[in-house]
Amino acid sequence: MYKLKKCALCGEETNLELSHIVPKMVIRMLKKTAAGNIRNSENPNIPAQDSEKHYMLCGNCEDLFSEKEKYFANTLFHPYIKKKKIKFDYDSKLFYFLTSLSWRSLYLDLIDFTENHVVGIDALECLISCEKIMKDYLLNNRNNIETIEHHLFFFDEIREIRGNTEMAELRPHVTFHRGITSYTFCFEDDGTYGTITNMMGIVLITLYKKGSREKWEGTEVLNGIGSIEAKDQKIISVVGNEFINILKTAQVASNSISEKQMGKIVENLKNKVDKIKVYPVFRDWQSDRKLNKK
Structure with missing residues (x-):
């Protein structure tokens, strides 16, 4: 857990609050709809009580974000997760929230990238520049984020996977619909850099630099009034590798669960066998089984 000395956004030296990287409403929904304990990939043998958070924002900046988080929750997150809507009209508050x-x-991630030389100098300079642009926008010092793009991909039910049997075996429905993650990636050979965030199947990909072979259809969220629909979305991108990475990380974590913990999981499911069908994960189990049979 990072504990910064001053607010990461405004730079004020004051008491900092614990800020969730992925909004708290997502982990709250995950816990509310879980058939048992939730677990994270870093330590799957200990039930998780919360998602990643750090001391990084002052109270004023946390409040600056909270209104937009509420807008996202009411406009898109809850209606989609509860399967009430697939088309969403939005205004500039959604763009602000995604930023x-x-x-x-x-x-x-830039702290880690800088300290540990994770990426090359060109990628690092690009990311540093984009972080400053986004920060200025969030502080209302500018009204755009230049060429940075926000894309929302809705990980709906997959009926068929062509040319990649590996993905079908990695339980994509369970992993994405019952998962939370957020991190920055760099494909330096292709010139594509971005941040990917999974919120129970609502996947945000912010592209800081886009390679020439990238194709995104029906996914971009514009800075203003618009609409986005959870269907007919098409992506041709190196970011697909990050989807596989998320799935493989989840599989490694699952394989690392001890016999003792696995016994507890099985016993819990046995106790809920009569009502297991009401849990969202049951539908995901079925969807993953169908994929494996094809």
């Missing part, structure tokens, strides 16, 4: 979400991950 704040990716900015948090980018800011913290």
Whole structure:
């Protein structure tokens, strides 16, 4: 857990609050709809009580973000998760929220990238520049984020996977619909850099630099009034590798669960066998089984 000395956004030296990287409402929904304990990939043998958070924002900046988080929750997150809507009209508050979400991950990842020389100098300079642009926008010092793009991909039910049997075996429905993650990636050979955030199947990909072979259809959220629909979305991108990475990380974590913990999980499911069908994960189990049979 990072504990910064001054607010990451405004730079004020004051008491900092514990800020969730992925909004608290997402982990709250995950816990509310879980058939048992939730677990994270870093330590799957200990039930998780919360998602990643750090001391990084002052109270005023946390409040600056909270209104936009509420807008996202009411306009898109809850209606989609509860399967009430697939088309969403939005205004500039959604763009602001998405910027704040990716900015948090980018800011913290840049600390690691800089200290440990994770990426090359060109990628690092690009990310540093984008972080400053996003910060100025979030502080209302500018009204755009230049060429940075926000894309929302809705990980709906997959009926068929062509040319990649590996993905079908990695339980994509369970992993994405019952998962939370956020991190920055760089494909330096292709020139594509971004941040990917999974919120129970609502996947935000913020692209800081886009390679020439990238194709995104029906996914971009514009800075203003618009609409986005959870269907007919098409992506041709190196970001697909990050989807596989998320799935493989989840599989490694699952394989690392001890016999003792696995016994507890099985016993819990046995106790809920009569009502297991009401839990969302049951539908995901079925969807993953169908994929494996094809």
